[in-house]
Amino acid sequence: MEKIISNLYKIIKGTNSLIELEEDVNMYMHEVFATLLGDVFSQIDQVVKKQKQQEGWTVIRSDEKTVQFTFGAVTFRHTSLRDKQGNCRHPFDEWLGIRKHQRHSSLVEVKVAEMASETDYRETARVLKEWTAVDISHTTVGSIVKRVGNAQAKADQEMVVELEDADYLPEGKKLAFLYAEADGVFVRGTQKKKSLEVRHAVVHEGWDKNGKRVALREPKVIMTTQPTADFWKEVQAFTAHHYSLEDTQVVSNSDGGAGYTAEKFQEAFSQSKYPVLNQLDPYHVSQALNRAFGGGKSEWKEEVKKALKAQNLEDFTLWVDTFESTLEDQKNVDKLQAFKKYIMHNWERIFDWRERVENPPKDARSLGAMESNQRHVSFRMKKRGMHWSEAGSEGMVKVIQGILNGTLRDVYLKHQKRSERKQRQVKKTVKLAQLLRQPTRPSIGAHQGSISLYIAHSSARGQLLKSLR
Template sequence: MEKIISKLYQIINSTNSLIDLEENVKMYMHDVFSSLLGDVFTQLDQVIKEQKQAEGWTVIRDDDKTVQFTFGGVTFRHTSMRDKSGDCRHPFDEWLGLRKHQRHSALVEVKVAEMASETDYRETARVLKEWTAVNISHTTVGSIVKRVGKAQAEADKEMVVELDEADFLPEGKKVDFLYAEADGVFVRGTKRKNSLEVRHAVVHEGWDKSGKRVSLRKPKVIMTTQPTVEFWKEVQAFTAHQYSLEDTQIVSNSDGGAGYTAEKFQEAFSQSKYPVLNQLDLYHVSQALNRAFGGGSNEFKAGVKKALKEHNKADFKLWMDTYESILEEEKGKEKLEVFRKYIEHNWERIFDWREKVENPPEDARSLGAMESNQRHVSFRMKKRGMHWSKDGGEGMVKIIQGILNGTLRDVYLKHQKRSERKQRQVKQTVRMAQILRQPTRPTIGARQGSISLYVAHSSARGQLLKSFR
């Protein structure tokens, strides 16, 4: 402690401004903690090495290893050993929870991934360097994003496998109504004229109102760039692990595009005994209406909107035919025909779900939260001409999913959690390391004694004896 205080006085004495002082103190603090933790790790490695030698392991060599923590790079000695089977292993790395060739702590990696979900890789690297002792390149940020996102993707696949292999459905929360919406958003791929579709579903239990602000109640998202079949398997597995849907009315919403049909929802929520209500998304209907009739208002557009609201097919056809008769350009007629086919193909899905159930909840609202939720993807992955590889795109959407659902850290750090047996071993190893690091050992003092010479003190031997006293 005296050494640290002296160093702080020295730093204060050698700096001319408070800014320089704080930066120098921060750097010194990082150096001190990194050095101390490195010493502790080295001592723990020695203890574990001796334990393994007692079990019959042999030492290959001792090497220095550096791991980047949030407070700096920690360098320590770790021992390469050969176990009883002849395999080369690093017992301290395994004890600590470090994977092979890991150069950044798990906390650094998950924090990098979380920051990268909000800004680009170069900016992530710059901010980390400014505010922490983590100094990494933007390419390393990209590698970490793929690794952390892969952990979330593998956890989602495990849920799918568990559901396929289970003899019975998991016991989950019971709700009267569950609301689901799904759609896709395209982002640029790394190859020319090649894009990735981010398939995205939102599941929630209803709506909460605070003043004039309305928010979804307990929303959960499922995102992936994998094929449609895999996407719907993840949706089914995720909801089956969260809810018991046997007595739940599922209300769904989509634009009816390929991969997001009513049949897909029915299959994903087949455990419910009620037919899944699937309505056509009003936002996409409004978009299609504007493409066919233009952005302004006119009597034909108003007539079609009224016919759709009242679900009057005869009036819809009348207004459509009348408007078509006054069009002169072929391009306008083509747009109108596309709109007609879109509506007629999805006619049975144009309804207000609240009119289809006997006792809708008091806080029931119309569906249509998909577009606002797509911003989590579009704001991060479509700006400034960004291009995404297959692995990078999947890693990013899984990170976004994990953050929104609050699962990312638990999924990625689950290998760090120790069992009770493992924790007992950790405590035993730490105690032994504390004993070994004691710089001095307790004593009972020096033994007192003398040897009789039986000669005169004035003699040569007597004078020598007095010189030792």
């Protein structure tokens, strides 16, 4: 402590502003904690080594290892040992929970991935260096995103495999209604003129109203760049692990594009005894209407809207054909015909789901939350000419999914949590390391001293004192 205080005095004397003082003290604080933790790790490594030697392991060598923590780079010595089967292992790393070749702590990796989901890799590296002791390159940020996202992807795949191998469906939450929407968003790939589709589903239990604001109740997302079949398997596995849908009316919404048809929803939610209601997304209907009739108001446009709302096919055909007869530009004719084909192909899906059920919930609203939820992907992955590799895009969307669902940290750290038995071993090892580190008090021999009597040396007691000296 005296040395730390002395160094703080030196820092204060060597700086000429409060800003410089705070920066230097912050740097020194990181160095002190990193050095102290490195010393403790090295001490525990010696204890773990002795324990393994007693079990018959043999020492190979002792090396230095550096791991980047949020408070600085910690350097410590760890011993390589050969176990009874002849395998080379680092028992202290296993004891601590460090992977082979791991250079950053798990907390650093998770925080880097979480920050990278909001901003680009270079900015993530810059902010980390500015505000923490973590100094990494933008390429390392990308590698960490892939690693953390891969953990979420593996957890999703495990759910799929578990559902396929199970003899019965898991017991989940029971609901009267469940709402699901799905769509895709394209991002630029690294190959020329090739895009990657991020397949995205949102599942929720209804709506909560807070004043004038309305939010989805218990929203969960499933995202992936994997093929359509794998995407729907993840949707099915996710909902089956969270809900018991046997008596649930599932209401779905999509634009009817390839991969997001009514049949896909019916297959994904086949455990429900009710047919899945699948309506055409009102946003895409409105978008198609504007492309065909223009953004302004017109008699034909308003009449087509009325025909769609009333589900009157005859009136719809009449007004579309009438409008087509007024067009002279072939491009506009092609747009109108494409609109008519789109609507006719999905005519049975153009309805308000609340009119198709007997007792809709009191808080029931129209579906159409997909577009706003896709902003989590589009805002991060479609700006400033970004291009994505297959591994990079999958890692990023899985990180975003894990953050939105609140599962990312648990999924990434689940293999590093100690059991009660392992934690008892940790306590014993740490206690032994503390005992071995206790400093011994140096021997200074017998203490000497004297007692003042304040009497004449010629007296009897004075003569006795002389004889004892």
